[in-house]
Amino acid sequence: MHRRTHPSRLIRGALALSLVMTAARAIAQAPPAPPAAAEAPATEPATQEADSVKTRKARELELKTMPVARVANLRDVVQFAIENDELVVRTSIPTTDNSAVIIGDRPTLMSVAAHHAEGAQGSPYVPMYFMLINHEYPAGGGVAIAHVNVVGQRCQVSRTWSDESEHNTFNVDLIQDDAFLEEGDDRVRFYVQETRGEEQLVDLKLSAPNVTELRRKYPVESMRYLEPIFRDFGQASVLFQVNTKAAWQVLGAATTTKPPAELSAKLDALLVKLDADDAKEREAALADLEKIGQPAALLLMQRDRKGLSEEQRARVETFLAPYKPLTDEEAAKMRGNVEFLLMALSTDDNALAALALDRLKEVSKKPVAFDLSATGQARTEAIAALRAKLLPSATQPATTRTFIKSGSDAPAPAP
Secondary structure (H helix, E strand, O other): OOOOOOHHHHHHHHHHHHHHHHHHHHHHHOOOOOOOOOOOHHHHHHHHHHHHHHHHHHHHHHHHOOOEEEEOOHHHHOEEEEEOOEEEEEEOOOOEEEEEEEEOOEEEEEEEEEEEOOOOOOOOEOEEEEEEEEEEOOOOOOEEEEEEEEEOOEEEEEEEEEEOOOOEEEEEEEEEOOOOOOOOOOOEEEEEEEEEOOEEEEEEEEEEOOHHHHHHHOHHHHHHHHHHHHHHOOOHHHHHOOOHHHHHHHHHOOOOOOOOHHHHHHHHHHHHHOOOOOHHHHHHHHHHHHHHOHHHHHHHHHOOOOOOOHHHHHHHHHHHHHHOOOOHHHHHHHOOOHHHHHHHOOOOOHHHHHHHHHHHHHHHOOOOOOOOOOOHHHHHHHHHHHHHHHOOOOOOOOOOOEOOOOOOOOOOOOO
16 A cells, blocks of 8 residues: 655655755756867757757656646646745645646646645645646757745745756756844845856846845846746746836836826925924825825925925925835836836736836837737736847846845946
8 A cells, every 4th residue: 555755754855855956956057078179069969959859758758657636727736926025835736745747638747746734724725845846848959947846934946947059057046945044144045047168157146035025126137037937837927016116116207297287286285284383284284195195106206395394305205105115226227127117017007007118118229019908918928028029038148247145245247
């Protein structure tokens, strides 16, 4: 009779496997030995493609030896969410030590292991232990392997890509973990390494207290290297839905469109009341500003406040604080950031998306066709097509940029 592996042994096994995977990636990153002078490189691409086919067949044979986990869609296998600024992984896969995944009637190159936490019920559930491994084999050769691992409180999402014909390796790791942290350490770490032969093209070592803060501090790096991983799982919007207040700060505060006269007159009256002798009148004026919300914030961001009293300036800043998640310097940089503008196109606020599209046309200096009425998957695919057109590939970054220490360190200048 089959005996189920105890979860504690699985956890220990997972940690050991994690070390093996890390070692394997390190080996993969090691520069290959130079070929002998007499070797003819002309046959190398065909050889590498043949090797890729062999590796794929070996993976298919491996999956055929496993029990099957049949699901309706990819979200039944893995579902991502941001809750309380943390990355949360859920699955609807029943407890299994290791199973090959079939979506509908379509076999995949994906395997999954999953165990409930003790006493947990329902589906989808947050697993105590979870390991997803998915292989992809591009037509031209090479292999890309994505991992999603959960062991207790530790969560890791990674993707390794290699193309031996070009001697390229590309690794992305997102780790969320409380273990082994010293005072002041960030619990979320984000690593990106790319090598081509002996040349190190990218070496990012970033960190933040949580996933939300990582995206805020490093929107360019997050969008360029993390978003494609979650997009492959059909869930990019979960982690990369734009912060609308930040987007309005970046785009709305810089617009030259004249505000409605009625709104301007109302704000003029409220500004006067913010300097009233009666404290209750000042509080009422601030409450009225908060009722108007974003439109009032945009107009006040544009206004010259030199003629206001200290009391007025203080209350205006109090009101604006929630509408300015970015510093003025960060907002100015984002106005010229193509990744941020592409992210802003995903918003459901079409007025904001229209501003993002106009700004994208100015910044890219290329024709940009985008249907603002598109929704759902059609909108996601249209943004992905624009990204491919306007940005260098995620595996071919425009510059070599190295972050030597923690996420709070400034980047070394590009060579």
